[in-house]
Amino acid sequence: MNPKQKKLLTRIIVALVLFVIIEVAAQTGILRAAFGTPGDVYAEFALFLIPYLIAGYDVIAGALRGLVHGHALDEDFLMTVATFGAFALVLFPDTEPHMAEGAAVMLFFQVGELFQSYAVDKSRQSIADMMDIAPEYANVMEEGKLKQVDPFELAPDDEFIVMPGERIPLDGTVLTGESQIDTAALTGESVPRTARPGDEVISGCVNLTAKLVVRATKPFEDSTVSRILELVENAAEKKARTENFITRFARVYTPIVVGVAAVLAIVPPLLFGGQWSDWILRGLTFLVVSCPCALVISVPLSFFGGIGGASRLGILVKGSNYLEALGSTETVVFDKTGTLTDGTFSVTELVCAPGVSKAELAGIAAAAETFSTHPIAQSVRAYRDSLTTDARPDSDNDANLAQPDSDSTTTGARPGSSSTTTAERVRDVREISGQGVEAVVDGRNVLVGNGKLMAAHDIAFTATDVPGTVLYVAADGTYLGAIVIADTVKPDAARAIADLRAAGVKKTVMLTGDRTPVARAVAAELGIDEVHAELLPQDKVAEVEALLAQTERDTNGKGKLAFVGDGINDAPVLTRADIGIAMGAMGSDAAIEAADIVLMNDDPDDIARAIHLARRTMGIVWQNIVFALGVKFAVLVLAAFGIANMWMAVFADVGVAVIAILNAMRAMNVKRYLD
Incomplete structure (x- = not known):
């Protein structure tokens, strides 16, 4: 008392x-x-x-x-x-x-x-108690000594040290050290996560086992912990x-x-x-x-108790009005990638045109995708790199395109990096929304994308029915082949859909920009009622509009529609739905801004838990x-x-x-x- x-x-x-x-x-x-x-x-x-x-x-x-x-x-x-x-x-x-x-x-x-x-x-x-995640200080090294400073004093790119038992003060990237991180205060997840050099860590989590040196990526006022605390205070x-x-x-x-x-x-x-x-x-x-x-x-x-209970589960509800609306949810619409699938793509098959080797096909596609951070582009580059280990190029041109230069890390290279070789080989990169990428690689005009991209440039290509996301590759108007990339369905996704039905949700829908065969295969595996594929970002908004009208008709205006997305690419749809749910959005400003409910853990089952709790x-x-x-x-x-x-x-x-x-x-x- x-x-x-x-x-x-x-x-x-x-x-x-x-x-x-x-x-x-x-x-x-x-x-x-x-x-x-x-x-x-x-x-x-x-x-x-x-x-x-x-x-x-x-x-x-x-x-x-x-x-x-x-x-x-x-x-x-x-x-x-x-x-x-x-x-x-x-x-x-x-x-x-x-x-x-x-x-x-x-x-x-x-x-x-x-x-x-x-x-x-x-x-x-x-x-x-649950949201007692605000760090009181940050450790910085000054003149060989460790000094505690206010987290507000640090800026992006500043380095700080997190000792075992301390809260991580700012969002950042681990430079040195390997440790277990307790994320329970943010995600409700009891099992610690491992943080290694190169991994992203977020403020508010507790470093458990070893010293970490971290480079800040955001100022404190924009950090995850600040945004969450603001969200809870305003709820x-x-x-x-x-x-x-x-x-x-x-x-x-x-x-x-x-x-x-x-x-x-x-x-x-x-x-x-x-x-x-x-x-x-x-x-x-x-x-x-x-x-x-x-x-x-x-x-x-x-x-207030419902919002507090949800916080213990790593479910952040922005207000009781959203909790009330969630309790009336009868239709749940999902984005596919990163929501029902884990977003870790890998190349499963290459279909080469006559006279084109796998090394050439992968090398050209990876070069065109050099500056992209999309998971699909990363998987193509990773596959190209795996080929270079045992590659036996058929020609000098193959060797040049398939193998990265010794002083350059083509994979993940970005404009402004120290690599000039990549910049010389790849130029005029242009991403075409909903279709793919166009670039000039070693003087050749290269296209990497879906069938719509090939059709738009009058490329005669051979469509493949292999399940997965298909990237068609062409250079100087000539079709070179296709790269099939598969995304992994999350282990708990099927159970999450079943739990939603048990919670009283009458209809589940999946929206995706992926190919129709892939989308249907995922929907059938998970037991989703309705699927709409090959959608551009603006198409998703139109589909949600139609589903909102249908839900209102079917429930006489009493039922609500929830959209679940990754909170980064789906902001327009999250905003338009009755309830926008950002999933697996730790550290995502776009998610916290656009969504009404933020699931801090990457678990599809949290959606059903949130609906159960709301009801x-x-x-x-x-x-x-x-x-x-x-x-x-x-x-x-x-x-x-x-x-x-x-x-x-x-x-x-x-x-x-x-x-x-x-x-x-x-x-x-x-x-x-x-x-």
Whole structure:
């Protein structure tokens, strides 16, 4: 507990002890013996004021502040008026005294406030503990000594040292050292990852076993840890429609019930000659019951708990509105590469035209793809390099094209590097979106891409039906052959699709720029309902638009569509879908910006977990709404007919609030998803 909560608990305990002592004295006749009749009633009035004020002086002060600032109709005001009224019934000698009930209402109201405060703090602390990833310092070497500096002071390309047990302060690339990295705070993954020279590491993770020297790739304010912390801090600002409804409901509901309570207390005695004390008591009971704190606290707490629970699973939700929408998801659309497949391409077959060797075909294609960072280009270069080890070139030209120069690393070379040989051999590189690449290699005009690229340049080529991504290669208008590249389906992808069906998703769709035979083969292997292949980036947006319209028609506007992509190339589609989910997006600025939900781990099963969690959270929200309104409505009716007493009102307010808060806290429990 924080100091404020401890102080409130102390006041409650003191007030409760005094309350019990006074109640015992009243019930055993000690007060009547000491003060006589009606002196005992006035003694009760004075004595019960003591625990009442000890427990609730801040509530009374809050009600007065609300009156001054024009915000009177809140729970403090309702409790103050109801309890003042209970004490004021002492002015009606014909009724039973109700000072004890007045003091008890305030006392138990404060118990509910304490419980509420503790529950909210626990939920916030749960998120704070999980997201306690902000590094306090970075180690840099100055004059041969290790110095701790603020991570904000470092810039891209600065080198820093991460010792075992320390958090990585900035995103960067490992220069030296090999160590195990704990990514649990970001991904929810319990198994550490190995970081070696050349690997990318992200801020917020913990270095476990050995010293690492890292070169920063981003300033601290753009690092993964900063972006995630900003995302979590802003999540509470984006409220779900249910939350907004409850807020609007309370604004309308509270004035109405206050008016009804006033009418109930005043009109029957004036018009029908009823006893003032009886009807005032009914009005006061009605007022206590009407307090909507069970709703206005438990509903936001449920969403907050759901977001916190998702964070423990490495699922970052940008707001409760997205969690609510995810709970209504009925269609899930996937990008293929990097989402359902792991994006690690490898060359599986070369189909050479007559007179063309494998070394020549691979060498020309790899040279044209020199400056590309796409995984397909990297796989072609890797295959070319593997050929050079045992290559026996058929000609000098083959040797020149197939083998990289000794002073140049053609694979992965980039403009501006120290290699001038590559720049001399390859020039005028032009990437053609959705088709491939065109370049001049050793003076020859080379095309590497799909069938659309060949057709666009009137190249007569032989189409191949070999499963996989096919790159057709041509030079100076002559077809040289095809390179078949296959992407590996993720081991858990099929199970993830099955889990989505179990979670209630009615339709799964795959969109890809890959060839139709490849796309259909992957879809059949995974059990995906619908597939659209050979799409350009703008085609994916059009397909999602059509699927959105179809989902709306099929579900009468109740169902939602989620798009799952890698968050880098799919930003337009992520933004257009009802819910954009970026998958495996550790360190991706594009993902964090474009997506509504970020899955920090590269596990397709996290999508089903997120939907399960969202639907469970929404179930808890509606349980609280129905329970709170049901009990309150029942007791309000009983209060109007004079059947409910003040103790029932206390349960309908404080008791219902405590039960609803306990139920809301279940949203934070995600142990079942961690197993």
